[in-house]
Amino acid sequence: MNQGQLVFAQVMQHLPLTTFRRCVGRYQGDRKVKSFSCLDQFLCMAFAQLTFRESLRDIEACLRAQQSKLYHLGMRSPVSRNTLANANAMRDWRIYADFAQSLIGIARPLYVDEPFGVDLQNTVYALDTTTIDLSLAVFPWAPFQQSKAAVRLHTLLDLRGNIPTFIHSSDGRLHEVNVLDQLVPEPGAFYIMDRGFLDFARLYRLQQGGSFFVTRAKAKLKFQRRYSHLVDRRTGLICDQTIVLTGTYSPEDYQAPLRRIRFRDPATAKTLVFFTNHFGLPALTITELYRCRWQVELFFKWIKQHLRIKAFFGTSENAVKTQIWIAVATYVLIAIVKKRAALPHSLYQILQILSLTIFERTPLHQLLTTTPTRSEDDSEPQQLVLL
Numbered sequence: 491m492n493q494g495q496l497v498f499a500q501v502m503q504h505l506p507l508t509t510f511r512r513c514v515g516r517y518q519g520d521r522k523v524k525s526f527s528c529l530d531q532f533l534c535m536a537f538a539q540l541t542f543r544e545s546l547r548d549i550e551a552c553l554r555a556q557q558s559k560l561y562h563l564g565m566r567s568p569v570s571r572n573t574l575a576n577a578n579a580m581r582d583w584r585i586y587a588d589f590a591q592s593l594i595g596i597a598r599p600l601y602v603d604e605p606f607g608v609d610l611q612n613t614v615y616a617l618d619t620t621t622i623d624l625s626l627a628v629f630p631w632a633p634f635q636q637s638k639a640a641v642r643l644h645t646l647l648d649l650r651g652n653i654p655t656f657i658h659s660s661d662g663r664l665h666e667v668n669v670l671d672q673l674v675p676e677p678g679a680f681y682i683m684d685r686g687f688l689d690f691a692r693l694y695r696l697q698q699g700g701s702f703f704v705t706r707a708k709a710k711l712k713f714q715r716r717y718s719h720l721v722d723r724r725t726g727l728i729c730d731q732t733i734v735l736t737g738t739y740s741p742e743d744y745q746a747p748l749r750r751i752r753f754r755d756p757a758t759a760k761t762l763v764f765f766t767n768h769f770g771l772p773a774l775t776i777t778e779l780y781r782c783r784w785q786v787e788l789f790f791k792w793i794k795q796h797l798r799i800k801a802f803f804g805t806s807e808n809a810v811k812t813q814i815w816i817a818v819a820t821y822v823l824i825a826i827v828k829k830r831a832a833l834p835h836s837l838y839q840i841l842q843i844l845s846l847t848i849f850e851r852t853p854l855h856q857l858l859t860t861t862p863t864r865s866e867d868d869s870e871p872q873q874l875v876l877l
Contacts, residue, residue, distance in 0.1 A: 496562050497847050500854040513589045517582040525567040531577040539820040541845050546571045546803050578804045583811035590819040597822050600829040601651025607782050613679040616647045616786035619666040631807045634662025644669040647786045675699025682783040690744035697767050704779050707763040712737040728752040730773040753777045833858050
């Protein structure tokens with residue numbers, strides 16, 4: 491007797507299918523496809539993400555064991571390992587990249603009021619890069635070092651809700667600073683970066699676009715102090731200065747004053763030097779903004795631990811990028827479900843619960859809000875009292 495939708499189908503109800511069909515049509519993903527459409531491919535790969543499958547054979551075995559439920563999962567074709575492998579290798583990965591971006595556009599307004607550690611009305615982004623090591627013999631299209639291959643994920647993370655707003659995947663040879671060329675500056679937004687992104691010509695583009703940045707200074711950088719502001723040294727601040735660059739190329743690359751803040755972290759006793767083009771915020775707030783950059787490191791750690799992006803189901807560039815973008819889409823989809831259902835759980839807890847209940851018919855809200863009750867009989871342990 492049908493008692494309701496499967497949990498997997500309830501989660502997938504939050505997908506904007508009209509938008510998905512537009513993405514498929516844009517790149518002719520279903521052209522000459524008689525069975526196993528792009529939607530079937532997406533659902534299979536999302537199933538693999540939610541249930542922590544390790545290989546194509548693993549996906550095939552699990553779905554064939556539940557073949558009577560495939561229709562109720564939303565899949566209209568039987569799943570075979572070869573069919574899924576061919577789809578990942580041949581169908582344009584940009585279908586899923588565009589669809590993930592549309593999900594990001596849905597998720598960001600849901601998290602617009604989410605606190606992130608600093609009382610600031612501006613949008614704050616953290617920009618960083620993570621590297622996924624691969625075998626050069628298996629992935630020759632992604633060279634990194636002489637005997638190693640790698641894929642790099644360059645990610646711009648909105649700190650309100652930790653939603654990735656921009657992701658660019660490349661081989662290991664692309665230096666992270668080049669990603670600044672692909673960003674469109676958002677007026678009034680803050681971009682928090684480590685010193686690997688310190689390129690004054692590119693940072694000046696952010697300045698001209700009306701954006702603000704906070705980054706670390708490199709050693710031996712030449713500058714001239716114009717003015718020193720008062721600081722409270724009890725907070726760890728050492729100096730707050732207005733400077734101009736005086737190096738060989740720096741004055742030509744960045745034709746405006748900068749703010750230099752020197753800070754000694756009381757927790758680690760390390761002395762850090764920050765550059766920013768924002769002169770209005772208190773110096774201590776600038777240091778707290780940079781501290782929030784650690785959220786992007788936690789995001790990378792989280793997706794590597796809980797999404798399938800370290801072991802790939804295919805070896806071609808298209809298959810790898812398809813898997814990465816469907817993993818991102820799945821992450822953002824769970825973030826949307828969390829907000830729409832007003833769930834108190836973390837994304838980690840939701841993923842763990844879904845991985846065990848994907849074929850159940852319990853209503854999603856009931857599944858994720860039910861808490862175990864303690865009976866009166868369990869209030870005191872029934873133990874033998876010897877003394």
